[in-house]
Amino acid sequence: MAVVAGFVLWRSTRSVRWHEVAPGLEFATLRGDPYCRRGSAGIATLRIDPERAQIRVHHFSQTGVGRPLDVVEWQQLTHAAAVFNAGQFYPDFRYMGLLASGGHWLSRSPHPGYLAALVADLRGRGGARVLDLSREPNPPDSLGWNEVAQSFMLFDTTGVLRVRRSERIANRTVVAEDRHHRVIVLVSEGSYTLADFAWVLQHSPLQLTHAMSMDGGRESELVVRRGTFRYASFGPWPPAIDHPTGVSANTPLPAVISVDVR
Numbered sequence: 001m002a003v004v005a006g007f008v009l010w011r012s013t014r015s016v017r018w019h020e021v022a023p024g025l026e027f028a029t030l031r032g033d034p035y036c037r038r039g040s041a042g043i044a045t046l047r048i049d050p051e052r053a054q055i056r057v058h059h060f061s062q063t064g065v066g067r068p069l070d071v072v073e074w075q076q077l078t079h080a081a082a083v084f085n086a087g088q089f090y091p092d093f094r095y096m097g098l099l100a101s102g103g104h105w106l107s108r109s110p111h112p113g114y115l116a117a118l119v120a121d122l123r124g125r126g127g128a129r130v131l132d133l134s135r136e137p138n139p140p141d142s143l144g145w146n147e148v149a150q151s152f153m154l155f156d157t158t159g160v161l162r163v164r165r166s167e168r169i170a171n172r173t174v175v176a177e178d179r180h181h182r183v184i185v186l187v188s189e190g191s192y193t194l195a196d197f198a199w200v201l202q203h204s205p206l207q208l209t210h211a212m213s214m215d216g217g218r219e220s221e222l223v224v225r226r227g228t229f230r231y232a233s234f235g236p237w238p239p240a241i242d243h244p245t246g247v248s249a250n251t252p253l254p255a256v257i258s259v260d261v262r
Contacts (some may be wrong), residue, residue, distance in 0.1 A: 015205065016028045016045070018047065019229065021082070021224060021226045022226050022227075022260075023261050024049035024051070024052025024053035024261060024262075025048055025049070025052075025053050025082065025259060026046070026047040027044070027046055027231060029042050029043065029045065030042070030043040030045055030186075030204055031043070032188065032192060032196075032197070035192055035199065035200050036188070037191050038169060038190055038191040038236075039171075039190030039236065041189070041190055042188075042189040042190070043186055043189065044187045044189065044222050044224075044231060044233055045184065045185070045186050045206070046084075046184065046185040046186075046224065047178075047184055048128070048182060048184070048259055050126065050128035050129075050183055051127065053081075053259055053260065053261055053262065054121075054259070054261070054262050055118070055120035055121070055128045055147060055183065055258070055259055056078075056080070056101065056102070056120070056147055056257070056260070057099060057101040057102075057106075057120075057147045057148065057255065057257060058074065058101060058256050058257075058258060059095065059099060059101060059106045059254060059255045060253075062101060062106075068252035068254040069252065069253065069256075070221075070249040070250060070251060070252060070253065071085065071221040071222070071223050071234065071249045071253055071256065072223055072232070072249045074223075074253065074256045075225060075258075079260075080258035080260040081224065081226040081259055081260050082223065082224045082225075082226075082258065082259040082260075083222070083256050083258050083259075084187060084214070084221065084223075084256065084257055085214055085220060085222075085253050085255075085256055085257075086099070086149045087099075087114070087149055087150060087151035087255070088151065089215070089254050093252075093254040095107045095255055097109070097110055097111035098110050098117060098141060098149075098150040099148060099149055099150065099255060100141070100145070100146065100147060100148035101146075103124075103146040108141060110139070110140075111150055113152065114133075114151050114152045115134045115152060115153050115162070116132060116154075116212035117131045117148055117150045117151070118131075118149045118151070118183075118212065119140060119143070119145035119147060120145060120146070121145060121146040122143075122144055123144040128147075128183050130175055130176060130177045130183065130211065132153055132156050132157070132210060134153070135156075149214075149255070149257060151214050151215075152212065152213055153210070153211075153212055154174055154194065154197075154198050154212055154213045155198050155201075155202060155211055157209050161198055163195065163198070165194075165195045167193060168193060168194075169192060171187075171188050171189070171190065171192075171217060171235055172187070172188045172192055172216050173185070173188075173214040173215060173219075174187075174201065174211050175212050175214060175257075176208045176209075176210065176211035176212070177211075178206055178209060179207045179209055180207075184208060185222070185257075187221070187233055188220065191236060194213065217236065218235035218236060218251045219251055219253060221233060221234050221235055221251065221253065223249075232249070234250075235251055
């Protein structure tokens with residue numbers, strides 16, 4: 001049975017058709033059949049060249065609005081080509097872990113259980129990485145990255161799953177690196193377990209080396225908008241809906257990541 005399932009997945013994801021959204025930013029959709037447990041099996045995929053595109057962290061405390069924004073509002077505020085949800089947060093909207101934006105530390109309290117960080121803009125010279133903090137000898141706040149968002153590892157460069165296996169399903173947001181050191185953002189349109197989603201990504205044609213998981217469930221959202229290109233996914237979709245037509249963003253996100261061209 002596992003062989004059959006693996007073949008179905010391989011057949012459905014063996015080729016990736018990339019659309020250039022902007023210089024250094026490409027979009028594609030993968031399929032996660034048969035591992036999606038609810039909703040669409042589609043996986044929105046952004047491939048970012050860190051030398052050509054700019055990754056930024058945003059927190060609602062910087063906006064002057066006084067409340068967390070939904071993902072569409074964040075895109076309208078930042079005018080970025082793409083916006084997706086950052087890591088997890090407490091009920092009072094404080095971020096769980098390290099968070100830096102434009103060189104300003106919004107949270108300098110590391111989460112002891114989160115051993116990954118998306119970092120960008122090294123000393124103002126650009127670039128971006130997904131750091132495995134268990135292998136990093138220095139703390140992220142000492143490395144000179146201006147943009148930092150801490151969360152937890154999904155799988156590492158040895159291929160080891162870094163989360164507990166569970167039957168809990170949710171929409172997923174994952175940030176990974178590929179063999180060419182590009183940053184890959186993956187947002188599922190339907191619900192997966194973390195272990196199943198990791199398996200799908202590791203056996204995809206994306207050549208991912210390691211990955212971290214951002215917040216999931218209703219907070220797992222993505223908007224891509226540049227020129228005539230439009231894509232949006234807003235958290236869990238009803239099981240009968242295969243496309244996001246008519247579905248609206250209504251989940252407040254205290255922190256997001258934006259991607260734009262330089």
